[in-house]
Amino acid sequence: MPATASHRLTSLIAAVLLAGASSSHAQLTPATPAAAPAQAAPATPVKVSYGQWQASFDAFARADLEKAPAKQGTLFVGSSTIRMWTTLAQDFRQLPVVINRGFGGSTMADCNRFARDLVVRYQPSQVLVYAGDNDLAEGRTPAQVLESFREFVGTVRAELPGVRIDYISIKPSPSRVGLLEKARETNALIGAYVQSLPNAGYIDIFTPMMTAEGTPRPELFLGDRLHLNETGYQLWQSIIAARLTGVPVAPGAPAPAAVTAATAVPAVLTTSASTRPLPSAPAQAPAHAVTATAAR
Numbered sequence: 001m002p003a004t005a006s007h008r009l010t011s012l013i014a015a016v017l018l019a020g021a022s023s024s025h026a027q028l029t030p031a032t033p034a035a036a037p038a039q040a041a042p043a044t045p046v047k048v049s050y051g052q053w054q055a056s057f058d059a060f061a062r063a064d065l066e067k068a069p070a071k072q073g074t075l076f077v078g079s080s081t082i083r084m085w086t087t088l089a090q091d092f093r094q095l096p097v098v099i100n101r102g103f104g105g106s107t108m109a110d111c112n113r114f115a116r117d118l119v120v121r122y123q124p125s126q127v128l129v130y131a132g133d134n135d136l137a138e139g140r141t142p143a144q145v146l147e148s149f150r151e152f153v154g155t156v157r158a159e160l161p162g163v164r165i166d167y168i169s170i171k172p173s174p175s176r177v178g179l180l181e182k183a184r185e186t187n188a189l190i191g192a193y194v195q196s197l198p199n200a201g202y203i204d205i206f207t208p209m210m211t212a213e214g215t216p217r218p219e220l221f222l223g224d225r226l227h228l229n230e231t232g233y234q235l236w237q238s239i240i241a242a243r244l245t246g247v248p249v250a251p252g253a254p255a256p257a258a259v260t261a262a263t264a265v266p267a268v269l270t271t272s273a274s275t276r277p278l279p280s281a282p283a284q285a286p287a288h289a290v291t292a293t294a295a296r
Contacts, residue, residue: 048114048117050114052105053103053105053106053110053114056083056103056104057103057114057117060101060117069097069099069122070096070097071122071123071124072097072123072124072125072246073095073096073097073098073099073122073124073125073246074092074095074097074098074099074124074125074126074128074244074245074246075098075099075101075119075122075124075126075127075128076088076098076099076100076101076102076127076128076130077101077102077111077118077119077127077128077129077130077131078102078106078111078129078130078131078168079102079103079104079105079106079107079130079131079133079134080102080103080104080105080106080227081102081130081171081227081228082100082101082102082130083100083102083103083104084102084104084227084228085100085102085233085236086100087233088100091233091237092237092240092241092244095244095246096246097124097246099122099124101118101119101122102130105134106131106134107131107132107134107135107138107140107148108129108131108132108135108145108148108149108152109135109140109144109148110131111129111131111148111152112148112149112151112152112155115152115155115156116155116159119156119160120155120156120159120160123160124160124163125162125163125164125245125246126163126164126165126166126244126245126246127156127163127164127165127166128166128167128168128203128240128243129149129152129165129166129167129168130168131149132145132149132170132183132186132190133170133171133173133176133179133183135148136170136176136179136182136183136186137176137179141182142182142185142186142189143189145186145189145190146186146189146190146193149167149190149193150193153165153197153200162199163199164199164200164201164245165194165197165199165200165201166200166201166202166203166243167190167191167194167200167201167202167203168203168205168236168240169187169190169191169202169203169204169205169206170183170186170187170206171183171205171206171209171228172206172209172210172216173216173221173225173226174215174216174218174221174225174226175224175225175226176226177215177216180216183206184206187202187204187206190202191204201243203239203240203243204239205235205236205239205240208235208239209232209235219231220232220235
């Protein structure tokens with residue numbers, strides 16, 4: 001972690017300790033004997049307000065009522081890149097259960113805020129998170145995105161200590177080329193943090209989505225230059241497939257090799273892990289895209 005982020009976190013811890021010490025000192029100060037505490041009122045369930053994403057959460061609730069996902073599944077959560085991946089379950093059909101909980105326009109901060117409804121309630125065995133680029137676009141710093149992810153991990157692991165968590169790196173979008181350096185910094189911060197966690201991983205999709213000249217590969221994006229087209233999703237599928245832990249292993253077959261954050265990923269698109277053929281020409285808006293112009 002860069003010195004500035006480390007210093008900020010150290011200062012925050014010191015402030016919390018100081019506040020705790022002041023509170024303890026105040027409790028030791030003689031005071032007028034307090035009256036007997038009133039009987040506590042019964043706890044009332046707190047209704048969560050989903051704000052601008054109410055429609056998305058209503059859709060999740062309807063889907064759960066229609067067919068509740070089985071526990072111990074593989075859950076993808078994050079912004080519109082996940083939401084628009086409508087063939088997710090088909091693309092990873094080797095998995096017994098695939099759950100898509102992407103909601104367009106969301107940030108890492110939003111994923112953290114709603115972590116219990118998005119993740120904990122489903123009790124998955126693996127969670128893959130794609131969020132952060134909208135945070136940067138809204139003016140948050142890489143350190144703030146890291147902090148939101150740290151809190152997300154803490155919330156999920158508090159109730160699901162054995163769940164695997166993988167962070168999918170922020171992608172390099174042509175429409176957000178001005179944020180490339182911040183994306184790199186955020187990816188580096190979260191990648192370093194993930195390496196310190198047990199049962200966690202960092203999936204680098206940033207590197208293979210860049211040209212040799214250091215610019216985003218335009219052939220991977222829709223016309224809005226922000227969302228993935230069919231070719232882009234095939235690339236993601238080929239990289240992520242190697243990092244899934246819920247894939248059944250045939251009797252007698254060797255276990256898949258461990259993949260770490262330092263492991264190189266393919267720089268060009270391959271079809272070895274893809275279930276769909278590569279298009280011979282730039283793809284039109286796929287089924288994933290729905291209406292790609294509005295949601296981020």
